[in-house]
Amino acid sequence: MSSTAIGAHTFYDFPENPEDKLLATGPSQRTNVFANKLTSVLSASYADAEIRDALRTFDQTKFQNTAALRRRLRLDVHKEVIDCNAEIINDFGAVAQQLRQIGSTLSSLNDCCETLRQHLAAARRDNAPIIDDASTLLAQRQDSDTKRQLLSLFQSHFVVSEDDLRLLTTNTDNINDDFFRVLARVKQIHNDCRVLLGAENQRLGLEIMDASSRNLNTAYQKLYRWIQREFKTVNFENPQISSIIRRALRALSERPTLFQSCLDFFTEARQHALLDAFYIALTGASNGNHRNQATKPIEFHAHDSLRYIGDMLAWTHSAAVSEKEVLENLASTDGDEIAKGIKAGTEREPWSMMDDEAFDGGKAFEQLASRNLGEVIRTLRQRVEQVIHNQEDPLLAYKIVNLFGFYSITFGKLLGHDCDVLETISALESLAMKHFQSLMEDQASSIKTDAQHLPRDLRIPDYLEELLTQLKDLLKSFHSSLTPAATRENDFKRVLSLTLDPLLRICKENATSVEEPARSIFLINCSNAAKKTLSDYDFVQSSISELGEDIANCTISLTEYQHAFFLHNSGLHPLIAALAALSDEPSRKLSKIAALPEFQPVALQNASQVLDEFLPSALVDATENLKNLADKKLVDEITADGAERFCEDFEFVEENLIAIDEGPVGFDEMLDDIRRSRGDQTRLRAVFPRTSGEIRVLLS
Numbered sequence: 001m002s003s004t005a006i007g008a009h010t011f012y013d014f015p016e017n018p019e020d021k022l023l024a025t026g027p028s029q030r031t032n033v034f035a036n037k038l039t040s041v042l043s044a045s046y047a048d049a050e051i052r053d054a055l056r057t058f059d060q061t062k063f064q065n066t067a068a069l070r071r072r073l074r075l076d077v078h079k080e081v082i083d084c085n086a087e088i089i090n091d092f093g094a095v096a097q098q099l100r101q102i103g104s105t106l107s108s109l110n111d112c113c114e115t116l117r118q119h120l121a122a123a124r125r126d127n128a129p130i131i132d133d134a135s136t137l138l139a140q141r142q143d144s145d146t147k148r149q150l151l152s153l154f155q156s157h158f159v160v161s162e163d164d165l166r167l168l169t170t171n172t173d174n175i176n177d178d179f180f181r182v183l184a185r186v187k188q189i190h191n192d193c194r195v196l197l198g199a200e201n202q203r204l205g206l207e208i209m210d211a212s213s214r215n216l217n218t219a220y221q222k223l224y225r226w227i228q229r230e231f232k233t234v235n236f237e238n239p240q241i242s243s244i245i246r247r248a249l250r251a252l253s254e255r256p257t258l259f260q261s262c263l264d265f266f267t268e269a270r271q272h273a274l275l276d277a278f279y280i281a282l283t284g285a286s287n288g289n290h291r292n293q294a295t296k297p298i299e300f301h302a303h304d305s306l307r308y309i310g311d312m313l314a315w316t317h318s319a320a321v322s323e324k325e326v327l328e329n330l331a332s333t334d335g336d337e338i339a340k341g342i343k344a345g346t347e348r349e350p351w352s353m354m355d356d357e358a359f360d361g362g363k364a365f366e367q368l369a370s371r372n373l374g375e376v377i378r379t380l381r382q383r384v385e386q387v388i389h390n391q392e393d394p395l396l397a398y399k400i401v402n403l404f405g406f407y408s409i410t411f412g413k414l415l416g417h418d419c420d421v422l423e424t425i426s427a428l429e430s431l432a433m434k435h436f437q438s439l440m441e442d443q444a445s446s447i448k449t450d451a452q453h454l455p456r457d458l459r460i461p462d463y464l465e466e467l468l469t470q471l472k473d474l475l476k477s478f479h480s481s482l483t484p485a486a487t488r489e490n491d492f493k494r495v496l497s498l499t500l501d502p503l504l505r506i507c508k509e510n511a512t513s514v515e516e517p518a519r520s521i522f523l524i525n526c527s528n529a530a531k532k533t534l535s536d537y538d539f540v541q542s543s544i545s546e547l548g549e550d551i552a553n554c555t556i557s558l559t560e561y562q563h564a565f566f567l568h569n570s571g572l573h574p575l576i577a578a579l580a581a582l583s584d585e586p587s588r589k590l591s592k593i594a595a596l597p598e599f600q601p602v603a604l605q606n607a608s609q610v611l612d613e614f615l616p617s618a619l620v621d622a623t624e625n626l627k628n629l630a631d632k633k634l635v636d637e638i639t640a641d642g643a644e645r646f647c648e649d650f651e652f653v654e655e656n657l658i659a660i661d662e663g664p665v666g667f668d669e670m671l672d673d674i675r676r677s678r679g680d681q682t683r684l685r686a687v688f689p690r691t692s693g694e695i696r697v698l699l700s
Contacts, residue, residue, distance in 0.1 A: 157189070157192070158189050158192070158193075158196075158208055160182065160185065160186060160189070160215070164182040164185070165182075165215060167179055167182055168182045168183060168186065168215060168218070168219045168222075169215060169218040169219060169222065170222075171222055171225070174226070175222075175223065175226045175244060175248060176244070179219075179223075180247060180251060182219075183216075183219050183223075183251060186212050186215050186216055186219065187212075187216065187254075189208065189212050190209060190212040190213060190216060193205045193208050193209040193212065196208065196209075197209070220251075220252065220254075220255045220258055221258075223248055223251060223252050223258075224252060224255075224258045224261070224262055226248065227245065227248050227249065227252060227262050228262065228265050230245055230248075231262075231265065231266045231269055232269060249262075263368060266368075266372075267368065267371045267372055267374075270323070270372035271371075271372060271373075271374055271375040271376075272375070274319055274323075274372060274373060274375065274376050275375040275376055275379065277319070278315065278316075278319075278376045278379060278380075279379075281297065281298055281315050282297055282298045282299050282312075283297050283299060284296065284297030284299075284300075285297075298311045298312055298315065305387050305390075305391055305396060305400065306396060306399050306400060306403065308387060309384055309387060309400060309403060310403055312380050312383065312384070313380070313403070313404075313407045313425075316373060316376055316377070316380060316421070317407065317410060317411070317414070319373060319376065320369060320370075320373055320411065320414055320415060320421065321414065323369040323372050323373065324365070324366065324369040324414060324415065327365035327366075327368055327369050328365060328366075363416060363418075366415045366416045366419060367415075367416070367418070367419060367420075369415060369419075370415045370416075370419035370420045370421045370422075371420065373420075373421055374420060377420065377421055377424045380424075381424055381427075381428060384428050385428070385431065387400075388400065388428075388431055388432050388435050389435070391435065391439075392439065393439075394436055394439040394440055394443065394470065394499075395470055395473050395474065395477075397432060397435055397436040397439055398436050398474050398477060398495070399477050400432045401429060401432045401433050401436055402477050402478060402480075402481045404425055404426075404428050404429035404432055405429055405481055405482070405483060406481060406482050407425050408422060408425050408426055408429060409482045410482075411425055436498070437498050440498040440499055440502070441498070441502075444502035444503065444506070447463045447503065447506060448506050448509075453510070453513075454510055454511065454513070454514060454518070454522055457628050458518055458521045458522045458525060458628035458629075459525060459628070459630065460525050460526050460529045461507070461526075463503065464503050464507065464526055464529065464530075465529070467499060467500065467503050468500075468529055468530060468533045470499070471499055471500060471530075471533055471534075472533055474495060474499065475492075475533075475534070475536075475537050475540075478491075478492050478495065478539075479537060479539075485539075488539040489539045489540070489541070489542060492539055492540060493540075493542070493543065496540065496543050500530055500543070504526065504527070504530065507522070507523065507526045508523065511523050516557060516558070516561045517557075517558050517561045517562075517625055517626060518628070519557075520554035520555075520557040520558045520561075521554075521558070521626060521628050521629045522628075523550065523554045524551055524554045524555070524558075524629060524630075524631070524634070525628075525629065525630045525631075527547045527550045527551045527554070528551060528630060528631055528634075529630075530547055531544055531547040531548065531551070534547070555634065555637075555638060558626065558629075558638045559638050559641045559642050559645070560642075561625070561642075562622055562625065562626075562638055562639055562641070562642025562643070563641075563642040563645045563646060565621075565622055565625060565642065566618065566622065566642055566643060566645075566646035567646060567649065569614050569618070569621070570610065570611050570614045570615070570618070570646070571606070571607040571608075571609075571610030571611050571614070572607065572611065572646070572649060572650060572653065574598045574603075574607070575598050575599070575607065575653050576649050576652070576653065578593075578596045578597075578598040578599070579593065579652065579653070579656060590656070590659055590660055593656055593660060594660045599657075599660070599684065601684065601687045602687075604657075604684055604687045604688040605687040605688070607688065608687060608688045608689065608690065611690060612690070615695070615698045615699070616698070618643075618698065618699055619639065619643070619699060622639045622642065622643070623635060623636075623639055626638060626639065643699040646695075646699070647692060647695055647696050647699065650690075650692050650695050651692040654691065654692050657684045657685055657688060658685065660684055661683045661684050661685050
């Protein structure tokens with residue numbers, strides 16, 4: 001068998017002429033061939049991809065299974081393969097022809113390019129000098145364009161036109177937005193000169209910086225003079241300062257010296273204006289001696305010191321509010337910008353820096369408002385000092401002190417605690433307080449000289465009563481003041497040390513001239529009256545406590561007196577004194593008591609008679625001792641305490657009498673002998689029959 005390719009895939013073996021071979025061979029051979037063929041067909045693997053492709057190609061030939069076609073199959077397949085190979089050869093021949101044509105074309109192009117390359121090399125050699133000259137000219141042109149642009153930019157940035165310089169430096173032109181525009185540009189030029197100074201040649205930078213510095217100084221001088229003129233015409237009735245003035249102040253703040261001079265000029269102008277207004281308010285007459293009939297001048301009430309001072313302070317406060325409102329409006333809108341300007345200015349002018357603190361716009365303008373009132377405050381101080389020195393009424397003097405205290409707090413809140421106005425008000429307050437102190441000391445000295453004797457009825461003296469009436473008014477005045485709650489007690493304690501304390505000391509000194517109970521009664525009456533006056537106010541609690549302690553001490557003295565009164569008038573005092581002199585030895589005490597003269601039957605009988613005569617009117621007589629004590633409730637308490645102590649003493653005597661009469665036999669031989677000598681009819685309780693229960697009932 002021979003192999004044949006089908007569609008360029010797998011080759012199969014077919015018999016060249018199967019029928020001929022079958023005819024030529026015998027039966028046995030044909031059987032072997034057929035078996036071999038069948039084995040070959042059955043052993044073929046149809047899972048192979050090549051076999052499947054061969055069968056798929058064979059199927060596409062639309063083969064019809066006939067004997068003639070089966071005999072010619074091998075020839076047809078070979079013929080088809082030969083035809084395909086012939087077509088491929090023809091196609092490759094055409095491709096080879098085209099490649100030969102392309103090769104010849106490329107050879108021609110290479111020859112042409114070589115010719116052109118030779119021509120270009122020759123042209124380059126001929127044109128090289130021209131190209132070099134053109135490159136040099138182009139570089140020079142670019143450099144010239146760059147320099148022209150730099151010059152244009154330099155002129156536009158560092159050169160100011162003549163019109164702008166004239167607007168900036170001449171005094172004939174007013175300040176407007178164009179002025180600030182040019183000023184800002186010149187400042188920018190001056191700052192940018194630092195870049196020029198960094199170059200090797202610093203001449204240009206120095207010249208521009210010198211020119212810009214001169215222009216800036218001239219501009220700031222112009223701005224300074226213009227602000228001075230504008231400050232003369234500022235209407236402080238309108239709190240809104242024009243925007244152009246605020247802008248000028250912001251710009252001028254970069255020159256702290258000029259800025260401070262401008263503020264000083266403004267302060268001087270405002271001082272004169274406010275002083276004139278203050279004189280008009282005082283007298284009611286303007287510069288032309290024209291009097292305004294609609295309002296009364298402050299001096300119309302000069303006879304009323306409190307109102308006179310209050311009106312002047314009220315006018316000053318109103319003026320301060322107006323000044324601060326205008327300046328505060330400026331500070332609230334431009335304070336930060338001014339602070340930045342002053343900071344920059346102090347870096348430029350370190351000698352102008354007054355202190356190390358940063359500029360505070362609000363605080364600075366508060367101080368400026370206070371300075372504007374300087375002349376008014378000086379005039380006010382002169383007039384107030386004259387009024388204070390002429391004041392002779394302590395109450396009115398203290399009301400003036402409280403008035404200054406009120407305005408001290410008010411001005412402190414308005415202008416801050418470091419202002420000159422507050423310093424002056426505080427000084428006047430101290431002066432008024434010293435004058436009040438002097439008046440009270442004079443009053444205490446005169447009272448001490450005149451008041452040498454106590455009133456017969458031991459009531460509070462007239463001078464103390466007058467002082468307490470005066471003290472009520474002082475308390476009311478202080479209570480209505482704005483003194484902080486934390487310091488109210490200490491502040492008024494000073495007033496009490498000048499008013500109440502000296503008179504109470506005088507009362508105590510005068511009370512030493514009398515005996516008890518008059519001394520304690522008088523002191524209690526005085527202390528109670530003072531305590532009652534202070535009791536309505538919470539800021540004098542410590543003084544009330546001190547008065548309470550004084551009353552308690554005097555109450556103890558009166559209780560002792562009442563107790564002594566009960567003892568002496570009841571006849572019980574000899575018995576108590578005798579018992580108090582004995583030692584405390586229990587084994588010998590009763591016998592000693594029984595042997596005492598005071599505890600003999602006759603003596604006890606006399607003491608019992610005295611007691612019986614005293615008891616019916618004991619409380620009335622004891623109360624009579626305290627009849628001059630104004631506090632009747634306290635009289636009852638003191639008498640009751642004295643009676644209670646008397647009852648305790650009586651119980652003590654009673655216990656000893658019972659012990660002597662009814663004590664156990666054999667405990668004390670001396671006592672037993674005394675009992676036998678007396679007999680039963682001489683029992684001590686028989687001659688002294690009163691009991692402690694009866695005493696308590698009679699003295700209750």
